[in-house]
Amino acid sequence: MSEPEARSPAPGSLALIQRFINSTELPDGIDELGSAPLAARWLRDAVGANLEVSNKDRTRLIATREALRDLLESHTGENVDPAVAVRLEKLLGSAPLRPVVSAQGATLAVNCGGVENFLGMISTALVEATLMGTWAHLKVCRSDTCRWAFYDHSKNGRSCWCSMRVCGSREKARTYRARQRATSAP
């Protein structure tokens, strides 16, 4: 799905995590992982691999996607239950990774097939983004009904809304109306 406005996507492999989270448009948009065949098609588009997806796999993909979304709330200053990270660790933990070593150093490669292959890519992308210092800039929109993942390219790194034009201004209008109501109340 496309970005709601001209925010450029997250750099490097972090863009895969962003795209994964945005495979559905909340609260009631299309879910690109809405069925096992749809999820298989999404994976083919996203990582170019033909991966078998069972209903159980799809459930795991969705649980992983939503755990990532929940975890990212911490990047806009929300308190996230530590159980979310534990849940994500468990979901990603089924994908074995192996080091690929050269004179230049090492990277991690996914050492399995199926949906685990994709989950392994998510793990490596997460580790890479942490080391590059980009992880903290991947955020989910603070609007409870939106929760779209965006990359905060701003200098001060304090964006909280996917788009100031849509969610930010909507939120401002809501605060304004609430304040109006409060001041006009008898």
Ligand SMILES: [Zn+2]
């Ligand atoms: Zn939003």
